[in-house]
Amino acid sequence: MSEWQIKRLSGSLGAEVSGVDLGEPSDADIARVKELLIEHKVLFFPGQTISLDQHVSLGEHFGKIENHPNLKNPFTDHPGVFELAATQGGIADEWHTDITFEDQPSMVSVLHMVKCPDVGGDTMWTSLEQAYDELSEPMKVICESLTALHDALPHNRPDKMAIHPVVRVHPETGKKSLYVNEHFTRRLVELNWSESRALLNYLTEWVKNPRFTVRYSWTPGTVAIWDNRCTQHFVLNDFEGERIIQRVTVMGDEVTAAQPPVYEPYVRSGPLSATSRHDRQLMLYFKERGEVDAQPEQLNSKNG
Numbered sequence: 001m002s003e004w005q006i007k008r009l010s011g012s013l014g015a016e017v018s019g020v021d022l023g024e025p026s027d028a029d030i031a032r033v034k035e036l037l038i039e040h041k042v043l044f045f046p047g048q049t050i051s052l053d054q055h056v057s058l059g060e061h062f063g064k065i066e067n068h069p070n071l072k073n074p075f076t077d078h079p080g081v082f083e084l085a086a087t088q089g090g091i092a093d094e095w096h097t098d099i100t101f102e103d104q105p106s107m108v109s110v111l112h113m114v115k116c117p118d119v120g121g122d123t124m125w126t127s128l129e130q131a132y133d134e135l136s137e138p139m140k141v142i143c144e145s146l147t148a149l150h151d152a153l154p155h156n157r158p159d160k161m162a163i164h165p166v167v168r169v170h171p172e173t174g175k176k177s178l179y180v181n182e183h184f185t186r187r188l189v190e191l192n193w194s195e196s197r198a199l200l201n202y203l204t205e206w207v208k209n210p211r212f213t214v215r216y217s218w219t220p221g222t223v224a225i226w227d228n229r230c231t232q233h234f235v236l237n238d239f240e241g242e243r244i245i246q247r248v249t250v251m252g253d254e255v256t257a258a259q260p261p262v263y264e265p266y267v268r269s270g271p272l273s274a275t276s277r278h279d280r281q282l283m284l285y286f287k288e289r290g291e292v293d294a295q296p297e298q299l300n301s302k303n304g
């Protein structure tokens with residue numbers, strides 16, 4: 001077996017790994033990658049040469065592969081590979097965990113940097129475990145009692161919604177993560193709209209604390225693997241020219257709450273008011289699942 005070198009890239013998360021060929025990994029290689037992924041949350045493997053098939057095979061070691069639910073690839077129609085090209089609008093310059101608007105969001109992502117600009121276009125990751133750990137005890141108690149509504153509005157699909165706990169537990173380590181993001185999370189379900197806006201804004205800003213993050217400068221061929229269950233990421237939109245990444249997404253993530261729900265969702269009954277519109281999406285979510293008896297006028301826009 002070749003010698004692996006592992007270099008930590010920040011105090012919070014991320015490590016660069018060399019000495020392994022991800023195109024033809026052995027079972028022992030995969031086992032080691034999985035161990036390192038749990039330890040560091042995001043791994044970078046520079047200088048890899050992998051084909052599209054090898055990329056998909058690598059992802060399959062982690063679980064079931066799924067095509068991106070909303071977006072089409074610009075250049076590649078290989079099933080299982082999702083391609084983002086900057087010239088086609090593929091710049092994820094807002095902090096997020098991948099596809100949290102699904103009931104089972106992606107578990108692990110495997111990214112292959114195909115073409116990167118000479119300068120800029122770095123990606124940042126943040127540790128949601130550290131973001132949780134450094135909250136005050138009262139704030140942890142509040143967050144653990146809440147759930148949040150996520151939707152696919154950034155993909156023009158606000159009707160695609162999921163509710164997840166604000167604090168989730170990692171299925172392999174048992175560690176807690178703060179699981180809300182500015183890109184897909186719309187509303188804290190048990191709070192009124194105004195409370196939700198204030199607290200959600202605070203939490204989605206809090207996870208960006210530079211001490212929780214790592215920033216990576218790409219070279220072509222680098223493969224990155226990250227754990228979506230305890231991280232968010234963000235692309236710096238500071239470059240010119242083409243930047244193409246290919247991503248394989250591993251599905252099958254069951255989101256486990258730190259504790260069972262404590263409070264009822266904030267779904268108002270009674271007469272409409274000007275502020276009712278802020279509850280419409282939440283009402284629609286529960287109405288679609290038969291969990292609330294909303295009147296049609298409560299689901300329509302009628303504020304004059």
Ligand SMILES: [Fe+2]
Pocket residue numbers: 092096097098233
């Ligand atoms: Fe992403």
